[in-house]
Amino acid sequence: MGFMDKLLRKTVRPNDGSQEAPQRATPVDAVASQAGERDGLPDRWYVPQDGNSDRFIGATGLPTLRLIPYRDTGGEQVLRLCEDGTGLLVGPTDRRLARAGIYVSQLRGEAHHQAECRAGNFYPGEPVRLVREPENPYDRNAVAVYDATGKHMAAYVNKQKARTLAKLIDSGAEIEAISIRGTRSGLACDQVAILAASSEVLRHVLSPRPTDAPHPAHER
Template sequence: MPHPQNDRPSSDIYLGEGERTDLIGPDGLPQVHLVEQVYDGEVVLRFCDDASGELMTAEARRLTAAGIWAGKLRGRNHYADAARRADLRPGRRLVLVRQSDNPHDAHAVAVTAAGSNEVIGFIDKAKARQLAKQLDGGVNLSVVSLAGTGPGVACGSITYAAAMPEVIAHITGLRPNTAARPAHWA
């Protein structure tokens, strides 16, 4: 059950684009964690700045600088049936599948649910270029769903976060006691 939320405007709970551009802490890990938020009646995971408690969208550029690639998967209409069969609820593991022989994009990176070989979508082209370089270089990346649905439920949108396994373990772990209270909590 998500924490009760306040009704503050989004401009008060989201970190501004020019604010806090360096998220890396002294331990080399990003000073952000994932927290639950109710959005359009659904529970999703949002990035929360440990220092301010403010939220960040998955598309925030500062996340890429911290070694986290995040965004919405592309091709949801084409892969709707596979997405409906998969468990894509927030926090579930996903898998990156490099498709260097893809006729539409030599840098294509597909995504499947853990334990499945059915493609549920693709990383957008800009991020796929960066991720393809990492994957082609032998870098192991972990992926987690930030927004999606459970098996048997139509999925309007799938949002993901990809990073080194230790970064995913960190951001999905418990927030430190010293972290600021999330700005959207009541």
């Protein structure tokens, strides 16, 4: 059973391994795109830009964010970051994420690797491998993304995020990654997005939300 399947089924309450509670994953009705909305979603669901670049860094140094299951306006199951204290969603391009050690990238070039992408398992929550390609003739910072087996390539990290990840990987930093948007083996693979971080940060954002956390904004 993959991470997404487990997350949709239950949430383990901290400090009490014997208790379980259902994880809410309410489908979101399609909302027409218009000014003041992102990807068809109201701005009020997102953490605002408040000038605090360290907003997502908690007292322990770990992010105040968790990944939650979310059904987008097209009906696709994905993972999104949600702030612990407010329940607000965090946009994947929010620059404050990097300060918290989180790097999210929509991949580029899936159309050129359709057979491999379809063969691999890139379902949300599945681990993926980041492979540096310093000799890539088009981008010396290129970072290719493969499935967990290392056999099937989905595409490349976009150039902006690749610059950052390439530096981290080349410096010897241990960076792990998972898919937050994609499909299982055998299905069309049109869009893949990943989240990369240190193993400690990745474990943290994959852990259950605090039991006293407010419901995610889109479920209220």
